[in-house]
Amino acid sequence: MAKVDLTIEICGMSGDGTIAAGGILNEAMSRAGLSVLAFDSYPAEIRGFGRCVTHSRFGDQEMQALSEKTHVLISLDDKESQSRTPFLAKNAVVLFDNKPPSYVEEGTSIAAHVEPDVRLFGMPFTDLAAAASGSTRGRNLAALGGFAVIFGVPPAHFREVIAKKFKAKGEKVLDANLKSFDAGYRYASEAFKERERPVLLLPEPGKDEERILISGNEAVARAALDAGLKLYFGYPITPATPIMEYLAKALPAKGGRMVQMEDEIASIGAVLGSFFAGKRAMTATSGPGFALMTELITHGVMSETPAVIINAQRGGPATGMPSKTEQSDLQAAVFGGPGDSARIVIAPTNVRECYEFTLMSFQLAERYQTPVIVLTDFFLNNRVEKVKIVGASEAQREDWNLYPDESSRGQYERYRVTESGISPRAIPGTEGFLFDATGLEHTEKGRPDYSSEIHSKMTEKRHRKIRGALNDLPEPVEFSSGEAMDVGVIAWGSTFGSALEAVLRTQQEGMKVGALKMMSLFPYHAEAIRAFMKKCKEILIPELNYEGQLANLVGHLHGKDVVRLNRTTGMPMSPTLIYERIKTLI
Amino acid sequence: MSEEHFIVIGNGPAGHHAAVTLRLEAPGARITLISKEPHGGYRPHLLPKWISGNIKEEALYVCPVEEYKNMAIKLRSGQKVVALNPGQKELVLDHKEVLRFSGLIISVGGTPRIPEPLLIFKDILFTLKTLEDARVWREEIPRVDSVLMMGGDLTSLAVTKALLGLGKKVYFMVNEEAFWPLRWSLSLFEEMSHRLQQKGVEVLADQRVKGITRKGDCDYEIQIGRQTVRVGMIGAFFGLTPDVRFLAASGLRLDRGILVDEYLYTGFKGVYATGDCAQIYHPALRDYWVSVGHDNAVELGRTAALNLVGNTVKAGAAGKCIFEVQGIKVNTSWWTEF
Numbered sequence: 001m002a003k004v005d006l007t008i009e010i011c012g013m014s015g016d017g018t019i020a021a022g023g024i025l026n027e028a029m030s031r032a033g034l035s036v037l038a039f040d041s042y043p044a045e046i047r048g049f050g051r052c053v054t055h056s057r058f059g060d061q062e063m064q065a066l067s068e069k070t071h072v073l074i075s076l077d078d079k080e081s082q083s084r085t086p087f088l089a090k091n092a093v094v095l096f097d098n099k100p101p102s103y104v105e106e107g108t109s110i111a112a113h114v115e116p117d118v119r120l121f122g123m124p125f126t127d128l129a130a131a132a133s134g135s136t137r138g139r140n141l142a143a144l145g146g147f148a149v150i151f152g153v154p155p156a157h158f159r160e161v162i163a164k165k166f167k168a169k170g171e172k173v174l175d176a177n178l179k180s181f182d183a184g185y186r187y188a189s190e191a192f193k194e195r196e197r198p199v200l201l202l203p204e205p206g207k208d209e210e211r212i213l214i215s216g217n218e219a220v221a222r223a224a225l226d227a228g229l230k231l232y233f234g235y236p237i238t239p240a241t242p243i244m245e246y247l248a249k250a251l252p253a254k255g256g257r258m259v260q261m262e263d264e265i266a267s268i269g270a271v272l273g274s275f276f277a278g279k280r281a282m283t284a285t286s287g288p289g290f291a292l293m294t295e296l297i298t299h300g301v302m303s304e305t306p307a308v309i310i311n312a313q314r315g316g317p318a319t320g321m322p323s324k325t326e327q328s329d330l331q332a333a334v335f336g337g338p339g340d341s342a343r344i345v346i347a348p349t350n351v352r353e354c355y356e357f358t359l360m361s362f363q364l365a366e367r368y369q370t371p372v373i374v375l376t377d378f379f380l381n382n383r384v385e386k387v388k389i390v391g392a393s394e395a396q397r398e399d400w401n402l403y404p405d406e407s408s409r410g411q412y413e414r415y416r417v418t419e420s421g422i423s424p425r426a427i428p429g430t431e432g433f434l435f436d437a438t439g440l441e442h443t444e445k446g447r448p449d450y451s452s453e454i455h456s457k458m459t460e461k462r463h464r465k466i467r468g469a470l471n472d473l474p475e476p477v478e479f480s481s482g483e484a485m486d487v488g489v490i491a492w493g494s495t496f497g498s499a500l501e502a503v504l505r506t507q508q509e510g511m512k513v514g515a516l517k518m519m520s521l522f523p524y525h526a527e528a529i530r531a532f533m534k535k536c537k538e539i540l541i542p543e544l545n546y547e548g549q550l551a552n553l554v555g556h557l558h559g560k561d562v563v564r565l566n567r568t569t570g571m572p573m574s575p576t577l578i579y580e581r582i583k584t585l586i
Numbered sequence: 587m588s589e590e591h592f593i594v595i596g597n598g599p600a601g602h603h604a605a606v607t608l609r610l611e612a613p614g615a616r617i618t619l620i621s622k623e624p625h626g627g628y629r630p631h632l633l634p635k636w637i638s639g640n641i642k643e644e645a646l647y648v649c650p651v652e653e654y655k656n657m658a659i660k661l662r663s664g665q666k667v668v669a670l671n672p673g674q675k676e677l678v679l680d681h682k683e684v685l686r687f688s689g690l691i692i693s694v695g696g697t698p699r700i701p702e703p704l705l706i707f708k709d710i711l712f713t714l715k716t717l718e719d720a721r722v723w724r725e726e727i728p729r730v731d732s733v734l735m736m737g738g739d740l741t742s743l744a745v746t747k748a749l750l751g752l753g754k755k756v757y758f759m760v761n762e763e764a765f766w767p768l769r770w771s772l773s774l775f776e777e778m779s780h781r782l783q784q785k786g787v788e789v790l791a792d793q794r795v796k797g798i799t800r801k802g803d804c805d806y807e808i809q810i811g812r813q814t815v816r817v818g819m820i821g822a823f824f825g826l827t828p829d830v831r832f833l834a835a836s837g838l839r840l841d842r843g844i845l846v847d848e849y850l851y852t853g854f855k856g857v858y859a860t861g862d863c864a865q866i867y868h869p870a871l872r873d874y875w876v877s878v879g880h881d882n883a884v885e886l887g888r889t890a891a892l893n894l895v896g897n898t899v900k901a902g903a904a905g906k907c908i909f910e911v912q913g914i915k916v917n918t919s920w921w922t923e924f
Contacts, residue, residue, distance in 0.1 A: 103683075118663075
């Protein structure tokens with residue numbers, strides 16, 4: 001049993017420093033030895049309007065999903081924070097500014113909206129920051145100072161993180177922020193009696209130095225760098241932009257370049273061109289941008305040119321909900337575009353897999369000479385976890401299948417039909433390995449040819465190649481006793497974590513329930529999925545889309561209707577919702 | 587103000603029952619119950635039994651906190667009133683939120699009283715008024731073998747009983763201040779001493795504390811007259827001081843507590859005071875009296891609520907004695923329960 005399982009939300013208005021405070025809190029708690037799973041939600045606008053909330057779950061064990069109940073709410077804006085009170089756990093702690101600049105009408109304070117069991121800790125955040133630093137901007141840090149006292153987290157962890165975060169902004173800014181934190185810490189030490197403070201059992205220090213705190217977006221970008229990425233082409237779009245920002249800074253130091261293109265069509269075109277020329281490249285986008293890319297993705301399929309595309313899904317269709325999460329691009333990723341354009345689609349389920357799958361995608365793209373789509377989602381891209389990043393091996397950095405057999409020099413067939421469907425790939429300009437490359441249907445030498453025979457043969461070859469990729473793709477992972485089950489839950493992407501939490505809960509309660517994690521969406525391991533389904537009376541597929549796109553894809557393997565659980569709220573899937581649905585099926 | 591909004595300050599027995607009575611008498615009204623303690627209402631007279639482990643914590647509570655919601659009473663726990671303007675019918679909470687009301691019942695109770703000569707020792711004296719105080723007692727008691735009880739209000743008798751039940755050695759300092767809120771008399775003193783001694787308590791009669799020395803953790807040496815007593819804990823039980831300091835600028839008539847007439851009316855329309863914090867005028871005595879004890883508090887809470895909604899019920903507990911301590915008439919009848 002976990003000794004620590006604490007969910008903390010910081011809620012404020014854009015510009016309150018909510019997200020910054022959440023980042024500092026996550027890093028400090030990580031330094032205190034805890035596992036972290038954190039996610040921010042904020043308005044589409046960059047600043048000025050709208051509610052910002054950071055959700056952080058801290059534990060002494062690995063966590064699969066965010067908790068639905070909040071144990072601590074730090075309110076930087078009482079009006080906005082009122083919306084968070086329904087999520088407060090029993091005996092939750094609310095830390096709020098109890099000295100607003102003026103008297104407030106009844107109902108304006110967060111104190112008016114909490115249940116009687118909630119423990120209120122009022123602190124004059126604004127006054128403390130102003131007195132300590134001459135500015136009220138540090139009120140978020142004064143709040144964190146209070147938090148550190150209430151939960152007994154060593155202040156050194158916070159001070160180190162604050163120093164790291166604000167060092168680049170100059171001594172004055174750093175000093176002001178540290179002073180605000182210290183003022184909050186001092187105030188809370190005196191104002192809140194020790195016995196009134198909750199006890200948080202922190203793990204032994206120094207246990208976790210191998211794990212780092214990293215977001216899904218950072219994991220993707222870092223994996224691309226470790227894979228030897230040379231060129232990134234992209235156009236800013238939420239929630240994928242942080243990948244571009246990370247690489248804009250990091251790539252040049254590694255001898256690469258980040259190029260902001262005029263749009264997503266140009267971006268995918270440049271990625272294809274780059275791989276065509278033998279240089280690893282990547283683009284990252286979201287729904288609307290991905291839609292623009294579809295035609296050229298199929299060009300990659302036809303011309304058998306590698307490409308790595310990160311599709312960070314958000315609420316759709318069209319511009320949709322830029323800062324909300326959804327899993328509604330599965331069908332577009334697998335089937336989007338004209339013709340029989342089979343491509344590889346993989347979907348990580350956590351931050352560690354964001355790293356591993358991005359790393360893997362370069363090898364897959366090169367080995368199978370096709371676009372590889374890594375399907376993430378807003379929740380996964382933006383959430384932060386404490387994970388161990390192993391790094392890339394030499395083999396993972398090497399370009400796969402690049403130079404064809406020397407014996408074929410002069411008789412080179414770029415699209416030769418082989419048993420595996422994989423043809424010898426050469427870089428244009430390699431002497432003796434001349435070939436045509438085109439989006440038109442073509443012969444083995446690459447010459448345009450629309451004959452029935454060639455199209456049938458080459459279509460079959462391309463599909464055979466993709467089917468063969470199953471050998472290198474991550475197989476589904478089963479979480480069950482292996483015996484017959486009443487309910488089997490199949491999930492993908494960020495929803496899998498919620499599904500696993502729900503399934504583990506049912507298992508602890510003695511129910512015969514299992515979970516299957518699907519990471520390869522196309523091609524997929526039909527036999528393994530069918531074998532799992534055979535053991536289950538009912539199959540439940542929870543997804544953050546309206547129809548059930550995974551259910552549409554693999555549901556037929558069950559032999560009868562699968563049960564769909566679909567939500568389009570823009571928020572991550574609730575473990576309790578899945579848990580409750582499971583119970584109705586038993 | 588179109589909406590009827592009744593506020594009750596304080597969720598002790600009087601405040602709780604005032605709120606519940608208001609709910610019954612005014613079904614359409616909005617009711618807010620403000621308590622500075624961070625939990626639902628409980629029965630303070632049972633705290634000694636909880637300390638001794640004779641009852642579970644759940645038994646202390648008047649009702650589960652969810653019940654307030656069911657009764658449509660908005661309980662604001664852990665929130666403190668810092669200012670009141672009874673004329674304007676508004677009050678201010680410590681986080682600067684302003685609440686307006688059409689009717690108000692003040693039942694803030696009191697804080698443990700420490701006599702002036704002992705104030706320098708207040709940090710090492712254990713009092714028992716709130717659930718939090720009781721938690722401290724529960725944590726400390728297993729660490730000590732003996733306790734010195736100073737004062738001697740009604741709570742001290744129940745705590746003494748609890749300590750004896752736990753096998754602790756109890757010293758009891760009895761002097762004229764020790765019978766708060768009972769009227770001092772020789773016969774009362776003798777009866778009290780006799781009863782305590784019968785139970786195995788060492789009574790230190792008519793003595794004053796000359797000095798306390800901390801010898802170590804849970805180890806105190808107390809100079810009492812010519813005697814020296816060494817104990818692990820010192821309890822102070824000198825009654826309560828009504829917690830009305832926040833009303834200093836309110837315009838309400840204050841003495842030790844809030845002065846009210848026999849209907850618990852403060853003189854400001856729609857504003858009543860009840861429970862430990864009220865000094866109630868007694869026409870027959872032509873003086874004010876204060877009430878202690880759970881049953882009296884419940885009765886007074888109900889009375890205030892009934893009067894707030896238009897009734898004319900006189901405060902008082904028929905058949906119960908009125909005592910006088912330090913010039914204040916005290917209505918109580920249950921000290922003999924010990």
